[in-house]
Structures are given as C-alpha cells and as structure tokens.
Amino acid sequence: MSISGISSTTTNLRANGLGQEDFMKILLTQLTYQDPMKPMDNQQFMAQMAQFTSLEQTQQLNDKITTLIGNQAALQSVGLIGRTVDVNSTSGALTGTVISLSLAGDSPLITLRTSAGATLQNIGLSQITAVR
Template sequence: MDALSDVLGATTSSSSGSRSNALAQEDFFEIMISELTNQDPLEPMDNQQFLNQLVQMQTLQATTKLSEGIESLLLGQQIASAGSLIGRQIEGEDADGNPVSGTVQSVVVQDGDVLLGLENRLLPLSSVTEIQASAETA
C-alpha cells in the first residue's frame, strides 16, 4: 500500500527539471489499481490513506506545473533584460575567467541559457560584469 508513497517520495526528491521521473496521471491510476487489486482483503486500504495519496498526486502535479511556469517566466525576463543590452558595450568573463568585452549585437537562447552575441563570440548573460551607457544616452 505504501508503494505509491515510495514512488511519489522518490519523484519529489528528484530534480524538477527531470521530466522522465515525473509521474503522469495515468501512472498514478495504474499504481492505484494495482494496489487495490492486490490489497489484503482482511486489511483493506483505509479511505483516509487513499484520499491522502490522491492529494499527494494533485499536489505533485500542481508543484511541477508551477515550477515550469516560474522557469518560463524567468527565461522570458532574462531574454528581455538581454535584449535591452543590444547596442551597448559590456564587459564580462568567459568560462576560463578571461576578460571579454564588446558591443552586444544579438541575444541567443541555447539549452535554456541566455547568451549575448558579441562581435565574434557568445557570452552568458550571467557572466556580465559591467554594462556601459550606449553612445546615444551618454
């Protein structure tokens, strides 16, 4: 009877970005039917436990959906921030810690990361250390 709780516990402890471990509603019902079919007839599942498991599944789904929404909102905000840097001179550090500077010419999203396109390289938005005023506002 605790098989569902064990699976739900393992799923919630995994990273939210790992969709392969997330339980679908069909998986939940399959496990629940299996539990009901194989339960001990002398000790049937308590109604309260059954309801608790339903609530756990709904909570897990809501949390996953909320997390995905927040990630999407964050990415949109980062893209908007990066877009406001187009035409501006920036300084930052590459992955090796070497200084990089240049004028932002484009914004690229690659594997969920927002990158600024400089003259001849891409620089992660999170690596920017200085933003200088554009010539138009100076």
C-alpha cells in the same frame, strides 16, 4: 554592474522519489489486492488521491517556473542591446557595444562590436563583467 550567469536546473523525480506513474501503480495495486471483507478506508483513499493531485500540481508549477526563468533571462538580455559592456574573453578584457542577441540555446548569447570595429559573436552573459 556585474551580471552573473544563469544556469538551467532540472529536477529528476526518479532520483528524488516516486513519480506520478509510480504513485498510480501503487494505488492500483492496493485497490486490486485489497481484502474484500476489509476494503480500503475512504479517508485513506481520499488522502492518497489528494497526495497524487498535489504531486501533479507541483510538477506543473516546476515546469512553469523553469519557463519563467528562461523568459526572464531573455528579457534581461534584450536590455543589453545598444549598451557598452566589458567582457572577459580568451584574448583578455574587451569593451564594446552589444549589437545583437541570440536566444537559440539554453542561455542567451550576445554579439559585441569593439571600438576597433571587430565583431565578437556568441558571448555568454557570464563573460560580462560590467555594463555601462
């Protein structure tokens, strides 16, 4: 079974379009400088508020999905403890048993004990080529 690495992705709303703060500035500017004789249409105002609410909910959903992906990677990694794995390292292909797991960074890292008794630390999931 081959395990591919999990990369963390984040979306920068500034690069992709308007953010929440920009939307509020535009809305407040429209309200401030509207013609008193021709005020903003209620339907148009409500549509803009609905867009604002939708934007905020989408941002919250994105944050929760990012957290879910991180949690899923951690859960999958826990299942490797005690399993025999093949890994690619700088010294070549090695086989050993996963003895511990570190969740300190963005991606889980395993510690491996080889059949020769050597301990290899900080092995990324992307280095695993097979799980037995």
